[in-house]
Amino acid sequence: MSQEGIAVQGNKQANLIALLKETQHKFGYVPEELMAEMAESLDMSVNDVYGVASFYSFISTKPLGRNIIRICKSLPCYLKHCQTIIESVEKELEIKPGETTPDRRFSFELTNCIGLCDQAPAMMINDDVHGDLTPEKIAHILKAYK
């Protein structure tokens, strides 16, 4: 069976999340105008598109930076001093969780368990994972992201 065969399962709405993530990837967020276009092409209401976009933490309706840092704050990482990692990133970038650097290079978020508990404390930057973190490693890791 071809990939095409799989794509026609369900209705048009089944494509929404992938579409939102593509848009997120291209523009750094999902602007309202594009949500309206998506709604049109998927036979949905703008309301419902917004409802889906606002539900998922990897989709943003507000502009984000080019690189998104997500530091895990769940218990296994908390036990391994994620707080010191959070503070290091704050110090290095001069922004707090939830904020974006003025040059739009980084957005900084706290996230829940990302499944790297054996390498705690851990974080993601975009789709990359960084584990066994120490404050000393932060500057070097961030340098690689333009």
Place this chain on the structure above:
Amino acid sequence: MPQQRIVLRNCGIIDPKIIATYLDGDGSKALEKARQMTPEKAIDEIKASGLRGRGGAGFPVGIKWEGARKAPGDKKYVICNADEGEVGTFKDRYILENDPFTLIEAIAIAGYAIGAKIGYIYLRAEYHRLLESLKDAVNQARQSGFLDNFDIDIREGAGAYICGEESALMESIEGKRGEARYRPPFPTTAGLWGKPTIINNVETLMNIPRIILNGADWFAQIGTERSKGTKVFSVSGDVKKPGVYELVMGSPLRELVEELASARNTRVIQVGGATGRIIPYEMIATPLAFEAILGAGAVTVFDNSRDIIDIISRTMEFLAEESCGKCTPCRQGTEVMGEILGRLGRGKGLSRDIRDLEDLSSAMVLTSLCGLGQAAPNAVTDSLHYFRDAYESRIVRN
């Protein structure tokens, strides 16, 4: 006791990027064998094995498959739940990284058994880095011919713990908010796009080829009366050797935590993540099995330096954040419990707090729409049972 690697038997042995290393062993033999049985016979074998779901709920797999097989309709779906979001769980990550081929074969067997032509792997967004290798593994399986006219597509999540819950997962594949559904109907009769669907955890599926090849009796001899086979655990926290371990069902918690993961000065262990149970060190001989304590495999160890209220408070904070928001008992219950625990954490507890926590717990267990809300009170209930003084000491007495 040493580990028994059944689920993990290929991990570190085959090359996860090269299907030939899988086929050279007995890769695809289970699927061939299954296709020579009738689907009903294949399902009987899984039923007889006693295999129960490994994603936390422990539902008998054969019965689930039988429900979907018997459901009317000729469009059916298999879904592999790779959303692994429970706190402290990384065993499916390890499996996906090291042996995607057994999983693919298992999904194809499941498809044959229930009469589905399509299987989906729902992969959490946080594991996006695994997507290309998984797609490549599926491609290699397709090209080698063993998938025959069954196909597998990979759908990704977008960052929502609740999408590990099977009904919210289906909503997500359908392009909607990941909100839990009312049941009945159950997925086996009306699941993805209303069609008969089975949703199985990664680890559950990893057991299937071995059961088909070695037979139900072989599997049923391993483990306990009501928990057959092995269980894969992911251990983290205050341990020297965090990681993934596979033990025969019924093994004592001590073996996992102290002998394998080298924990010392343990105060309490959280088994099953944020929706799991709290086990004080005194109960470390507790067997890991459905009839005692189990969960999806997360085992987080806390030593004597840790504060109980802090642990429970952070657990509830997680659940309140991740609640889908659809039903009031969970949406409001997790939030209010979180507030109470926060206040207790700051030493500003009120005399009514324990009673309020208990009342909220019973309301949430009885009336929440899905497993998140129903299990959210677990950490509170358990810690009140074993560590009541930790709560009492935070209450301001006039």
